[in-house]
Structure formats: structure tokens, C-alpha cells
Amino acid sequence: MNVIVITPPKCIPKETLVIKSLFDSGLQTLHLRKPGLKPDGFKRILDDIPQKYHSKIMLHSCHEVSKEYAVKGLHYPSAIRPPTPINHLEDSLLQQSTSFHTLEEVLREGGWGEGLSYAFLSPIFNSISKQGYLAAAFEEMQLEQAVRKSSVPVIALGGVSVDKIPFLHRMGFSGIATIGTIWESVDPVASFEALQSECCKLAV
Template sequence: MRCQGLPLHAAPARTGREAERPALPLPALDGLTQSTGFHDMAPLRAADQGGLTYAFLSPVFDSVSKVGYKSARFDEQELRSTLAACPRPVYALGGVTPDRVPQLADLGFAGAAVIGHVWGSDDPVGSLRALLDAAERV
């Protein structure tokens, strides 16, 4: 088996547990996909994101899988301009459901990552199909 991706939790701020994470910018690693997740937009606006292939931004909406994990309540205009200027694709994470897919596309996200809507469902296959159908329509 060959490793094709490397999800890294990079930390622009070096405090607490984040001090254990690699700092941005990450070095490019030939042949590897590198991603990380951010919980604010400042790192997405950074000119030098190093070897990142793409990034996640969360929580965009209240989490489906993490009870009590609330949306970061990103400013919509700031989010639009940040996503438009970001040199890498950014994927939404947190509270993604089929009815929110058009809004995510309109905001400028490259796509979405989903956990709770699928795995927390009584019908995971049906839930996944509903998400895929919503994505096909945008």
C-alpha cells in the first residue's frame, strides 16, 4: 500500500496543544496530497500556505455529529471574499446536510466533507445519496 495523502493539523498560533502541530507554511512533499483544517479564516488569507493541496474550514454550521458544537458564525461577505482569494480549494465541514449544499456552493466552497449526516442517520446510504443528488444539482 502506498500513502497518497497526508492530513496535517497545522497551527498558525503556537499555544497549548497547537504547539505540537507543524507550523505554516508546510513544506511541499512531492507526490503527496496535503490537507489541514482551520477554525478561522485568517490562515486561509495567508499568502504562503506552503504545500497544502486543499483545506477544510469548520464548523460552518452547527455540528450534526458533535452535540453542542456550534457554528463559528463566519461573516458571509468575509467568507465569500476569503474563499474567492484563497489559492487552494476549501471544503466546508460541520453541519453539512443536503439542503445546505446550494448555500455552500454559492459561498464559494469547493465542496464539503460530511460525517454526522451520513453516519448518524438511520439510513446512511439514503443520506449519502441525498447529499450526492444535492451536489449534482449545483
């Protein structure tokens, strides 16, 4: 199972230093999510992150920045998701991801297109970072069937903590994504390493 870290929506002190430390500790994918931030703001953040790590960063908005920085790919919130089928981007190796909030989306007839690399499904559990954002009422058997039948890898998002990982593994999720478990921790790197360790144990 993969561990994906999503940035807090607003910039926080020493954020890029923490991001660098997360990459140094083995993070393979960071979702740079800053609603409302202009392209120049994204560029400033990327400039503060060593260039060798840019290829591990997915952009949630200001996708045009990908023309100047060698990022990993583009994330499409459901509101700006391109029409299906989502094909590979022309003359580009950029990955593409999106967000699902219902099992109907996960099981979309005809799939989503070969260009979609993976999708978040949320909220699986009560959110840690978003107060009042409660878990969706997914019935366990239906959830597992949908995740396992999905045409794209599904990543669990929403309230994910170390103790929830075995359940998510049983449900067939390809990975986990986290915000609050990392950014509301007194030691974000240690929290990431704990998540990563649990996922690695289940992969054996």
C-alpha cells in the first residue's frame, strides 16, 4: 500500500522544510493542495523544495505550472474533472488523479479512461483535519466490492490513522492518503514513518 501525503490547504510555518524531511524519509507522492493560491504561490513553494523531489509532487490546481516544473502529475478535484474517457495527456508523461465521494463513481460503467492513474475515495472515516467532515455511510461489503472492482486503483482518504490501515488493506485499497495525521502531529515525519511502516508490513 502506498502512503500519499496531502498538504494543508493554507501555508504553515516551515511547511517546505517538513515536506523535504518527508521526502528524505521515503515519501513517494505529495499532493500540493492550496485552494485559492495563484500560480506564483505554487512556484514559490516548488522553488523551496529541492528540484530532485519535484517529480514526486501532484498539483491540485494551477496546472499550468507543470509546464515550467517537472512535477509528477495533475490532480482533478471532482468539480474540474475532465470529461471521460480521461486519456493520457498528449506529449506528456504526467500522471492524472481525481477524487471520488460515492461508490457509484468508483464503479462507473465503462471506467474512467486509461489516462487516470488513481483516485481518492473519501471520507472513509471521520476527518481529522476538517472538523465536522464525517465518514460517508459506506456499507462494508459494498465498499470492498466497489474498491476491488474499480477500473482504477483506489486510495483511502479521510481520518486515516495507523490503526485503520489493516482494515483498509482488507478492503482492497491500493494506498492511503492523509492530511491531519501528518500536519496536526507534533512530529509529522514520525507520523509518516509509522504509517509507512504499517503499510510495508501488510505488503509482505
